[in-house]
Amino acid sequence: MPAPAPLTIIVGDEELLVDRAVAAVVAAARENDPGVDVHDLVPSQVTVNTVVEVTSPSLFGDRRVVVLRSSQDLVKDLAATVTDYLKDPADDVNLVLTHAGGNKGKALLQAAVKAGAQRVECKGPTKGPERVAFVKGEFSSAGRQITPDAAQALVDAVGTDLREIAAACTQLVADTEGRVDAAAVARYHSGKAEASGFSVADRAVEGRLPEALEQLRWSLAVGTAPVLINSALAGAVRGIAVAAQPPRGMSEADLAKRAKVPPWKLRTLRQQARGWSAAGVTRAMAVVAETDALIKGAGRDPEYALERAVIEIARARGTR
Numbered sequence: 001m002p003a004p005a006p007l008t009i010i011v012g013d014e015e016l017l018v019d020r021a022v023a024a025v026v027a028a029a030r031e032n033d034p035g036v037d038v039h040d041l042v043p044s045q046v047t048v049n050t051v052v053e054v055t056s057p058s059l060f061g062d063r064r065v066v067v068l069r070s071s072q073d074l075v076k077d078l079a080a081t082v083t084d085y086l087k088d089p090a091d092d093v094n095l096v097l098t099h100a101g102g103n104k105g106k107a108l109l110q111a112a113v114k115a116g117a118q119r120v121e122c123k124g125p126t127k128g129p130e131r132v133a134f135v136k137g138e139f140s141s142a143g144r145q146i147t148p149d150a151a152q153a154l155v156d157a158v159g160t161d162l163r164e165i166a167a168a169c170t171q172l173v174a175d176t177e178g179r180v181d182a183a184a185v186a187r188y189h190s191g192k193a194e195a196s197g198f199s200v201a202d203r204a205v206e207g208r209l210p211e212a213l214e215q216l217r218w219s220l221a222v223g224t225a226p227v228l229i230n231s232a233l234a235g236a237v238r239g240i241a242v243a244a245q246p247p248r249g250m251s252e253a254d255l256a257k258r259a260k261v262p263p264w265k266l267r268t269l270r271q272q273a274r275g276w277s278a279a280g281v282t283r284a285m286a287v288v289a290e291t292d293a294l295i296k297g298a299g300r301d302p303e304y305a306l307e308r309a310v311i312e313i314a315r316a317r318g319t320r
Contacts, residue, residue, distance in 0.1 A: 006091075006094060006095070007095050007118065009119050013124075021120045022040075038064070039054045041068050045278070072108070128155065131155045135151040139180065144180065164228070167225075200310065205236045213311075216310055
C-alpha cells in the first residue's frame, strides 16, 4: 500500500464516507509505519498551541497522522495557523483536513487545494436509485451479490441514513451465504429492528441507564443485529454533538442536515443534549468507535460490547 499524501483534503458532509476516507489514510500510514501516532481532532478540542504542537517536526523522526475534522468550523486564528502550515508542511506529518464543502471556511479549502493536497470527494447518495447503487457497491466490495429487488427492499426497510444502510449490508453479508434475495432482506429488516435500536440509543443519551439496558436486552432477544444497535447509538451521539454545540449562525435546516435528522426532531435533540459537555460527547464518540470495532471482529462478545457501550454512554452524559 503506497504511503498517504502529505496533505489530504476530504470534502463532503456524508459522515460515513468521510470516516472511511480518514480510515483509509490512517491505514495507509500504519501499513508503512505501524508505530505512527494518530491525532484525531475536532474544532472544539483545538487551540493554536495544539495545532502547532501536533504539526511541528519531530526531533526523533516519529511519523504522525493529524486529522482535523470539520475544518470549516475553525475560528479565524486557528484557520490562519493551519493555512500557514500548509505553506510549509512538515516532512514527518500527514495532515488530513475534512471540510463540509460549502462556502463556510472556503478560504481554507482553497488554500489546501493550492498547496497540492490530495482531494477526496465524499458526497453521499441523495436519491433512491443512488442508495440502491450504494447497497450493490457494498456487497460487491465484500465479494457478494444482491438482487436488484433485494437492494431496493433493503433501502426501503432501513431508510435514508447511509450509516444505517451500510450497517445493514454488513450484517447481511455476515449472516447469509450466496446471492442475497428479497426474502433474506425481509427476514432481517421488517422495521422492528430499526425502532428498537433507536429506543436503546435514546435512553442511553438521556442517561436513563436501567431503561437503556432493558431496551438493549429486549432488542437482542428479538434478534436485532448488534451492528444496527451500535449504528443507532452512533447516530444519537452525533445528534447530541450537533445540538450541544451548534455552529454559530447555522440555520435550523442546515443544523438538522448536519445532525442527520428531520427538522422536527431538533427539539428532542436539544432536550437530550442537556447535561452533555464537550468532554462527555468526545468520550461517547470514542466508545461508539471502539464498540464498532469489537462488534466487527476485534472482540468475542458483541452483546457484552454493546452493554458496556450503553453504560459508558449513559455515564458520559455527566462528564465534566
